[in-house]
Amino acid sequence: MAVVVMKFGGTSVADVERIRNVARHVKREVDAGNKVAVVVSAMSGTTNQLVAWVRDANPLYDAREYDAVVASGEQITAGLLAIVLQKMGLKARSWQGWQIPIETSDAHGSARITKVDGEAIRRHLDAGEVAVITGFQGIEPKAQRLATLGRGGSDTSAVAVAVALRADVCDIYTDVDGVYTTDPRIVPKAQRLPKISYEEMLEMASLGSKVLQTRSVELAMLYRVRVRVLSSFVPPEKMSPVVVDRLENIGTIVTDEDEIVEQQVVSGIAYAKDEAKITILKVADKPGVAARIFGPLADANINVDMIVQNVAPDGKSTDMTFTVQATELPRALEVLKAAEKDIGLFDVQSSADVAKISVIGVGMRSHAGVAAQMFKALADKGINILAISTSEIKISVLIDAAYAELAVRTLHSIYGLDAA
Ligand code: ADP
Ligand code: ASP
Ligand code: MG
Numbered sequence: 001m002a003v004v005v006m007k008f009g010g011t012s013v014a015d016v017e018r019i020r021n022v023a024r025h026v027k028r029e030v031d032a033g034n035k036v037a038v039v040v041s042a043m044s045g046t047t048n049q050l051v052a053w054v055r056d057a058n059p060l061y062d063a064r065e066y067d068a069v070v071a072s073g074e075q076i077t078a079g080l081l082a083i084v085l086q087k088m089g090l091k092a093r094s095w096q097g098w099q100i101p102i103e104t105s106d107a108h109g110s111a112r113i114t115k116v117d118g119e120a121i122r123r124h125l126d127a128g129e130v131a132v133i134t135g136f137q138g139i140e141p142k143a144q145r146l147a148t149l150g151r152g153g154s155d156t157s158a159v160a161v162a163v164a165l166r167a168d169v170c171d172i173y174t175d176v177d178g179v180y181t182t183d184p185r186i187v188p189k190a191q192r193l194p195k196i197s198y199e200e201m202l203e204m205a206s207l208g209s210k211v212l213q214t215r216s217v218e219l220a221m222l223y224r225v226r227v228r229v230l231s232s233f234v235p236p237e238k239m240s241p242v243v244v245d246r247l248e249n250i251g252t253i254v255t256d257e258d259e260i261v262e263q264q265v266v267s268g269i270a271y272a273k274d275e276a277k278i279t280i281l282k283v284a285d286k287p288g289v290a291a292r293i294f295g296p297l298a299d300a301n302i303n304v305d306m307i308v309q310n311v312a313p314d315g316k317s318t319d320m321t322f323t324v325q326a327t328e329l330p331r332a333l334e335v336l337k338a339a340e341k342d343i344g345l346f347d348v349q350s351s352a353d354v355a356k357i358s359v360i361g362v363g364m365r366s367h368a369g370v371a372a373q374m375f376k377a378l379a380d381k382g383i384n385i386l387a388i389s390t391s392e393i394k395i396s397v398l399i400d401a402a403y404a405e406l407a408v409r410t411l412h413s414i415y416g417l418d419a420a
Contacts, residue, residue: 002034002168002244005127007135007158010044011175012232013077016084023084025173025234025250026130028286030090032241036123039158039164040081040136042073047136047151063108067137067148071097074154075132075334083133092130095121098146102138102160110150112215113138113157118164133161155216163223168244169221170210170227177231178252179204179211179416182269187409189418193267195251197257200267203394207358208272212254227254248262257362265363265370266415270278271408273401275305276329277386279321280336283346285312293320296339304327306356306398320379321387322397354386355404358396359411371395377414385409 006029007180008022029036052071054061078094085092097104100121104111121131129322135154140147149156155172160383162170179201180190192210196204198221204212211229220227230239230251240248247253283289290309305323312318331351336348365371374395378385383406387398399407412418 003037003165003243004029004034004242005037005039005162005165005167005170007039007154007170007172007174008041008232009154009174010046012173013040013042013081014044015355016080017304018232019077019080019084021236022081022092022173022232022255023088025232025239026081026085027088027090028239029241030130034242037121037125037131037133037161037167039133039154039161040074040077041135042077042152044071044117049406055369064143065092066388067111067146068147069115070149071134071250072135078132078134082130083357084194085130085132090130090131093124093126094134095131096134097138097157100133101141102157102324103141104138104147104149105145106140106142108140108145108147111138111140111147111150113219115159116160116164118161118166121161121217122165133157135163149215152210152329153215155213156219159216159223159225159227162225163219168226169242169247170225171242172227172229172394173232174211174229175231175233176229177234177250178229179209179254179268181267182408182412183197183209183271186271186405187412187418190412191417191419193252195253195255195260196267197260197362198254199257199393200362201254203358203360203391204268207270207360207394207396208274208356209268211272214283217254224256228252229254263363264361264416265362265367266359266361266417269408269411269415269417270358270359271404272354272356274326275354275356276326276350277321277354277396277398278332278336279319279322279349280343281319281347281349282317283320284344285316285318290320292339293336294322296335296342297324297332300331300335302332302335306389306396308387323354323356323387353401354398355397355401355407356398357404357411358394359415360394362393364393364395373414374411377410378407381406381410
């Protein structure tokens with residue numbers, strides 16, 4: 001008998017008919033004798049609608065009330081799934097974050113899970129009941145306010161629940177049948193990866209592949225949770241129930257590097273269109289200037305990603321380019337303006353029409369030339385590189401957004417990832 005956490009994303013619970021489909025997946029596991037905790041997202045489109053209403057009500061909203069509104073989407077699906085499961089003759093009940101409780105930090109809108117108490121859920125599972133848990137939300141214990149985990153946060157709820165229940169597997173059901181070498185909606189020749197290492201999945205997620213929320217991968221890696229990514233659209237009867245120690249590999253298993261036998265140099269390509277570029281022109285080329293630019297941004301909690309500083313041809317002034325989240329661009333520009341005196345005279349240019357394209361692979365640790373190959377391929381297509389950043393297992397370039405898809409397809413092909 002296994003303890004299984006099953007998470008279903010927005011498209012998998014988009015209407016009551018799809019919720020019935022989800023219930024059949026759950027029933028398969030229960031019928032096999034497994035103990036099941038289900039984590040659900042809001043119906044697809046719901047969270048966007050809720051966010052839009054909040055912004056309409058007041059663009060400078062109270063973050064605690066934002067959470068009160070947007071957390072409601074998951075409450076609907078959890079209740080509906082419990083009702084459908086009961087109609088199928090299963091014992092089931094819904095659980096909201098505060099009832100478990102799933103405790104979080106007070107960073108409303110992007111709170112971190114700080115603690116999950118598995119006790120109550122465990123007791124109910126032992127009594128043969130399916131626990132249907134709202135993803136994306138928890139409670140901030142000091143002020144006792146609802147808090148949400150940031151977009152895509154139900155993945156993180158699922159992994160955190162799996163940790164608390166010491167589950168044998170955390171199955172993430174979505175609208176694709178696994179993690180692919182790149183977004184299969186952009187590159188039809190993308191291939192499913194039967195396995196991917198935690199490290200690579202972490203890079204893929206943080207560099208824009210939204211199939212798993214970054215924090216869910218961090219948490220899985222920390223606690224060595226076995227995560228599988230599966231499609232909820234495969235008919236429930238066509239999948240076999242979870243058997244501990246004999247996990248069927250029908251989607252993608254996120255696991256330790258040493259379990260992966262055949263390793264490509266590059267395993268995947270990610271892209272992100274949510275960054276914006278800021279260039280500060282003609283700042284003095286002297287010690288302390290970078291600190292005076294990035295200090296105030298850090299104080300304002302604005303994350304800076306890629307940074308390029310040009311050489312100063314005249315030895316006096318230089319240009320500095322860096323990226324921030326596109327949603328933070330107006331705030332970043334304000335912060336820079338306020339720090340203008342400290343930084344010294346400068347002109348600033350900014351653009352959100354940029355995309356970050358990344359190639360990822362643990363094989364890069366032992367292979368030279370991956371970057372050179374990438375730069376040449378982009379040059380051959382006439383794509384200009386605006387900024388570069390690297391780590392041990394990834395190379396990212398910033399380019400004009402108009403070329404994003406061409407770049408992804410080109411790189412996917414030259415690193416040998418295209419399906420035959
Ligand atoms: P859910 O609502 O189930 O959480 P998401 O929309 O958050 O689903 O994530 C699934 C989507 O992630 C897929 O539809 C796919 O377009 C996208 N995606 C991006 N990169 C990848 C990748 N490398 N492999 C698989 N899917 C990816
Ligand atoms: N419903 C939330 C969102 O759309 C959380 C999730 O689906 O994971 O971001
Ligand atoms: Mg998601």
